[in-house]
Amino acid sequence: xxxxxxxxxxxxxxxxxxxxxxxxxxxxxxxxxxxxxxxxxxxxxxxxxxxxxxxxxxxxxxxxxxxxxxxxxxxxxxxxxxxxxxxxxxxxxxxxxxxxxxxxxxxxxxxxxxxxxxxxxxxxxxxxxxxxxxxxxxxxxxxxxxxxxxxxxxxxxxxxxxxxxxxxxxxxxxxxxxxxxxxxxxxxxxxxxxxxxxxxxxxxxxxxxxxxxxxxxxxxxxxxxxxxxxxxxxxxxxxxxxxxxxxxxxxxxxxxxxxxxxxxxxxxxxxxxxxxxxxxxxxxxxxxxxxxxxxxxxxxxxxxxxxxxxxxxxxxxxxxxxxxxxxxxxxxxxxxxxxxxxxxxxxxxxxxxxxxxxxxxxxxxxxxxxxxxxxxxxxxxxxxxxxxxxxxxxxxxxxxxxxxxxxxxxxxxxxxxxxxxxxxxxxxxxxxxxxxxxxxxxxxxxxxxxxxxxxxxxxxxxxxxxxxxxxxxxxxxxxxxxxxxxxxxxxxxxxxxxxxxxxxxxxxxxxxxxxxxxxxxxxxxxxxxxxxxxxxxxxxxxxxxxxxxxxxxxxxxxxx
Amino acid sequence: xxxxxxxxxxxxxxxxxxxxxxxxxxxxxxxxxxxxxxxxxxxxxxxxxxxxxxxxxxxxxxxxxxxxxxxxxxxxxxxxxxxxxxxxxxxxxxxxxxxxxxxxxxxxxxxxxxxxxxxxxxxxxxxxxxxxxxxxxxxxxxxxxxxxxxxxxxxxxxxxxxxxxxxxxxxxxxxxxxxxxxxxxxxxxxxxxxxxxxxxxxxxxxxxxxxxxxxxxxxxxxxxxxxxxxxxxxxxxxxxxxxxxxxxxxx
Numbered sequence: 001x002x003x004x005x006x007x008x009x010x011x012x013x014x015x016x017x018x019x020x021x022x023x024x025x026x027x028x029x030x031x032x033x034x035x036x037x038x039x040x041x042x043x044x045x046x047x048x049x050x051x052x053x054x055x056x057x058x059x060x061x062x063x064x065x066x067x068x069x070x071x072x073x074x075x076x077x078x079x080x081x082x083x084x085x086x087x088x089x090x091x092x093x094x095x096x097x098x099x100x101x102x103x104x105x106x107x108x109x110x111x112x113x114x115x116x117x118x119x120x121x122x123x124x125x126x127x128x129x130x131x132x133x134x135x136x137x138x139x140x141x142x143x144x145x146x147x148x149x150x151x152x153x154x155x156x157x158x159x160x161x162x163x164x165x166x167x168x169x170x171x172x173x174x175x176x177x178x179x180x181x182x183x184x185x186x187x188x189x190x191x192x193x194x195x196x197x198x199x200x201x202x203x204x205x206x207x208x209x210x211x212x213x214x215x216x217x218x219x220x221x222x223x224x225x226x227x228x229x230x231x232x233x234x235x236x237x238x239x240x241x242x243x244x245x246x247x248x249x250x251x252x253x254x255x256x257x258x259x260x261x262x263x264x265x266x267x268x269x270x271x272x273x274x275x276x277x278x279x280x281x282x283x284x285x286x287x288x289x290x291x292x293x294x295x296x297x298x299x300x301x302x303x304x305x306x307x308x309x310x311x312x313x314x315x316x317x318x319x320x321x322x323x324x325x326x327x328x329x330x331x332x333x334x335x336x337x338x339x340x341x342x343x344x345x346x347x348x349x350x351x352x353x354x355x356x357x358x359x360x361x362x363x364x365x366x367x368x369x370x371x372x373x374x375x376x377x378x379x380x381x382x383x384x385x386x387x388x389x390x391x392x393x394x395x396x397x398x399x400x401x402x403x404x405x406x407x408x409x410x411x412x413x414x415x416x417x418x419x420x421x422x423x424x425x426x427x428x429x430x431x432x433x434x435x436x437x438x439x440x441x442x443x444x445x446x447x448x449x450x451x452x453x454x455x456x457x458x459x460x461x462x463x464x465x466x467x468x469x470x471x472x473x474x475x476x477x478x479x480x481x482x483x484x485x486x487x488x489x490x491x492x493x494x495x496x497x498x499x500x501x502x503x504x505x506x507x508x509x510x511x512x513x514x515x516x517x518x519x520x521x522x523x524x525x526x527x528x529x530x531x532x533x534x535x536x537x538x539x540x541x542x543x544x545x546x547x548x549x550x551x552x553x554x555x556x557x558x559x560x
Numbered sequence: 561x562x563x564x565x566x567x568x569x570x571x572x573x574x575x576x577x578x579x580x581x582x583x584x585x586x587x588x589x590x591x592x593x594x595x596x597x598x599x600x601x602x603x604x605x606x607x608x609x610x611x612x613x614x615x616x617x618x619x620x621x622x623x624x625x626x627x628x629x630x631x632x633x634x635x636x637x638x639x640x641x642x643x644x645x646x647x648x649x650x651x652x653x654x655x656x657x658x659x660x661x662x663x664x665x666x667x668x669x670x671x672x673x674x675x676x677x678x679x680x681x682x683x684x685x686x687x688x689x690x691x692x693x694x695x696x697x698x699x700x701x702x703x704x705x706x707x708x709x710x711x712x713x714x715x716x717x718x719x720x721x722x723x724x725x726x727x728x729x730x731x732x733x734x735x736x737x738x739x740x741x742x743x744x745x746x747x748x749x750x751x752x753x754x755x756x757x758x759x760x761x762x763x764x765x766x767x768x769x770x771x772x773x774x775x776x777x778x779x780x781x782x783x784x785x786x787x788x789x790x791x792x793x794x795x796x797x798x799x800x801x802x803x804x805x806x807x808x809x810x811x
Contacts, residue, residue: 315746316757318723322730329739335662337772360770363760366752400736421760 035559039533039541042553046446052467055426056450059113061459063097063105065435067393075152075203076100077394078132078242079371079435079455081511084442085136085145088165093440093515095461096147097453098131104149105459108165109442113463120147120159122169128157132200133511134436137184137193139172140228141482145516150179153207156197174230178204178218183244184506185487186536187257187272188224192482195223195230198241198259220259220268222277225482235277240265243510245293246488247306249282251350253538255488256280260290260308266341267308283348285357288331288341292510296375296384299418300498303350307359309370309388309510312344313408320368323406327397345370362420364388368408372437372509376448378426380469380521382497383415385423389434389452407431410452426466432457440515446471446549448519453512470548472520472528476504478535480558485516488536493520493546496527517551535559565628565800567793570636574623579616587612606669631696631799635792638689645682646785649778656774663744666774676717676724683714693795697802700794706787713780716747719754723747750776 051057067076080098087094092109099105104127107115120128131149139146144161151157155176159167172195179197187194199218208215219237223230236259243260249269250256257270257277267290270277287310295304311331313324321328331343345367347359359365367373368390375384390408398404409429413420428450436453443449447464454460472493476486489504502518522528528548533541539559546552573580590612591605600608617640625633648668655666667674687710694703723745728738746753749769753776755762756769763769771779 314757315752316754318726319730321745322727322734322736325727325731325739326736336660337657338660360751361763363756363763400734 035539037535037539037541037556037559039543040555040557041543042555043547044551044553046471046473046549046551047444049445049447049467051463051465053465055466056428056462057465058427058430059461059463061095061097061105061107061115061461062117063099063107063453063459064102064457065097065099065453065455065459066101067456068101074394074396075200075206077392077455078200078203079433079511080131080453081134081372081436081513082438082451082453082459083134083136083147083513084438084440084451084515085513086516087136087145087147087161089144091444093442093517095442095451096134096136096513097459098134098149098436098511100130100152103127103129104131104134106147111443113443113461118165120167120169128159128169132180133182133507133513135182135184135506135513136516137487137506137513138484139184139193141192141484143477143484145485148182148184150182150197150511153204154178156182172223172230174232175223177221177232177234178215179221181241181244181511182507183246183257185246185255186483187222187246189254189488189537190225191537192225192228193487194225196244196257197221197223198236198239198244200242200262201238201240202263222257228482235259235270236268242291243293243308245295245306245508246505247293247295247304249280251303258293258306260287260293262289262291264288264341283346283355283357284340285346286341287346288343291370292372292508294373294375294508295503295505297501298375298384298386298415298420300383300500301418302499302501304501304503305350305358306346306348306355307364307373307375307386308346308348309367309373310343310345311369312366313368314366320408323401326400345373363422364413364420367411369406370411371435372452372512374437374439374450374509374512376439376519377415377471377521378412378439378448378464379414379466380447380471380523381415382469382495382500382522382526383417385415386413386420387411387428387437387439387450388413389437391431391433391455393433393455405433407433410434428462430460430462432460434460435510436512437509438512438514439519441473441517441519444473444551446473446519446521448521469521469523470526471522472531472546472548473551474518474520474531475516475551475553476518476533477553477555479555483536486533486535486556490534491518491520492532492534493522494529494532495522496529497522522548565632565796567789567796570624570628570632570792570796571639573616573620576616576620576623580613580620583613583616584609601671603670603673628800631693631698631802632796634689635693635698635796635799638686638693639788639792642686642781642785642788646781649781652774653778656772663772663774664740676721679717680721683710683717686710687714693799697799698791698795699798700791702787702791702794706784706791709780709787710784713784716749716780720745720747744773746773747776 065080083096084093094109095107097105103119106118130152133150135148136145146161147159158170178199180200181198183196198220205212219239220235222233240262245258246255248255256272259268269280271280287308291309295306298305313320344365345359346357348355349358367388369392370388373388378385388411392406395404409431412423412428414423432454434452439448449464450462452460478486492501528546531543531546587609591608594600595605624636652668655661748754750771
């Protein structure tokens with residue numbers, strides 16, 4: 001009852017605080033070529049933090065990603081992804097969980113961490129299954145978020161949002177190359193959403209056997225959106241991709257494309273320019289079996305770091321080392337001093353003259369058999385923490401273990417002004433074999449919660465109950481263009497404690513799709529000076545003195 | 561009265577030079593043929609070579625014993641063995657850094673002996689020999705740093721043996737065979753070692769907790785060999801004199 005009253009009060013306050021028409025047209029950039037554009041903003045207060053604890057509270061969901069039981073389904077061990085976004089515009093972020101041998105789940109957020117489960121069923125009464133990556137994105141630019149899946153085999157499917165919690169399944173015309181991973185973004189900065197897909201050929205070969213050779217292969221494809229029609233441009237003819245990310249590798253302000261491959265196939269790096277993509281190699285040391293990518297400005301110094309997950313156990317746990325031993329025996333067999341690749345996580349850090357891998361120095365190089373890793377300010381102290389999900393179930397490689405399962409705890413690293421330290425008191429050390437994972441504020445209380453899609457174990461939500469600090473959340477909209485949610489925008493929050501920045505990326509981690517709502521945390525007493533929005537076309541908008549503990553809805557009208 | 565030997569005198573094969581040279585030639589020839597023609601592993605060839613020179617080298621040590629006494633004889637043996645041990649670590653380093661071989665193929669000349677038990681027994685045996693030598697006159701300004709260095713080195717090998725035994729027990733519980741990589745677990749120092757895992761700030765110190773095991777143990781042995789040479793050079797005359805005094809006293 002109290003919570004209900006609190007909600008009513010919050011809604012009332014929200015309505016009364018509607019501020020429309022804050023327009024600031026003032027360039028803050030030293031680059032005179034940058035265009036400043038007008039915005040509209042709406043401000044509403046976030047919910048009060050009603051529960052306080054030292055860490056997170058676990059909620060088990062009524063969804064379990066099931067692997068197929070057949071011998072051929074060896075790559076079902078890779079599990080499925082998860083997406084979080086507000087699909088019904090009720091102000092609460094909903095959850096979409098991929099699945100393999102069972103149905104995909106759409107969990108409508110009812111508030112207070114209660115969810116109503118729905119399966120996605122098409123007109124032929126067939127439920128969506130066998131999915132890998134999940135994305136929630138406005139594909140047809142009608143401002144409603146649609147749901148997109150990649151599959152174990154075959155092309156992607158789209159579930160168009162019809163409103164009123166109704167979806168219609170469709171395929172995307174011209175998008176037909178088998179895809180395991182996908183990335184939605186305005187890659188060519190023309191105001192609409194392009195698509196990058198990439199295949200996991202080992203899986204296709206296992207599924208399709210010899211017929212895979214006759215299909216013309218797969219690989220990485222850039223689908224450029226031209227007035228709603230996707231034109232394919234194949235970047236590679238083969239791939240073992242588990243992760244894709246847009247990341248500015250050469251610090252030229254233009255985000256580039258990174259393709260992360262498994263099985264010692266080196267990751268590939270594509271520089272983005274007005275004339276198209278060209279390959280490059282910006283890193284001296286990279287992961288060997290890239291499982292996931294995420295990026296963040298971990299020390300608030302103005303440049304984003306790139307984190308990639310791989311498989312390496314921590315050598316201070318000898319029980320775990322023994323379980324890894326047969327696998328390590330093979331993995332380390334060919335490890336050479338001069339090898340570009342190494343089976344360990346990397347944290348690529350910009351030094352001003354190139355990148356340096358700082359994962360070992362930060363003690364985050366060995367986190368287990370790691371899949372999704374995400375950055376987020378979990379304790380609202382102004383610095384983004386790191387959470388990594390772990391575990392493996394594999395009938396082939398781990399047949400010597402009970403239930404073929406390598407059980408490992410997820411890892412939490414608290415960020416102390418740019419330095420990570422292992423955090424074990426937040427109740428996030430679950431060992432449920434996580435795969436896809438995202439962070440999002442599910443109850444609008446200014447704290448980032450965590451959603452994990454596990455394999456063979458119920459999916460989990462970890463409700464953030466840490467009461468440190470304050471926060472600001474921002475939701476971007478861009479009207480009159482087809483990138484309606486402004487994907488690719490970078491937000492810079494100028495505060496008395498320094499400048500923080502966030503990037504609006506649809507995909508990060510492993511097979512997972514982020515909420516469109518961005519979160520900033522900061523210590524209590526921090527003064528918020530201004531917020532800059534760096535739109536994907538290079539234009540900048542500025543909002544002076546944003547209010548702490550509020551949700552800002554910022555809209556830009558046209559402007560391409 | 562016996563003249564105290566110089567370090568070079570002590571290490572020379574003297575009257576046994578020709579037998580050692582002949583045995584070495586035959587050993588090298590046989591080992592080379594066995595490795596290149598019969599596909600014998602390098603460690604097998606190395607053992608053949610060592611077997612071939614064993615008798616003349618043993619005779620040289622008997623000479624040392626007769627001329628300069630037990631302590632100098634043991635020092636002579638220690639220098640030779642530790643010298644070969646250091647050579648083994650140099651070969652490992654060349655294999656790893658210059659030949660760019662993976663760690664499993666960078667195990668020196670007698671790779672089959674590159675196991676935790678051998679390292680452990682070797683280091684504590686050397687430690688015991690040094691204690692004996694110190695009690696028999698090997699006392700100089702270099703002896704104590706040498707002793708401290710090798711004690712720490714032996715503790716590192718003890719830590720690695722304990723880890724190996726722990727992992728072996730775990731592997732046994734899983735009904736898994738003992739894997740070769742269990743022999744190359746990190747120690748206290750070096751990449752992924754105890755220091756790196758327990759004192760995170762050490763990870764930023766170049767070398768101490770960043771070097772791979774092959775390099776860490778190269779430095780352990782280079783340091784040990786250097787300090788041993790310095791200690792031996794300084795203490796050798798005193799050791800021979802002590803041995804003489806003892807034998808005189810017995811008479």
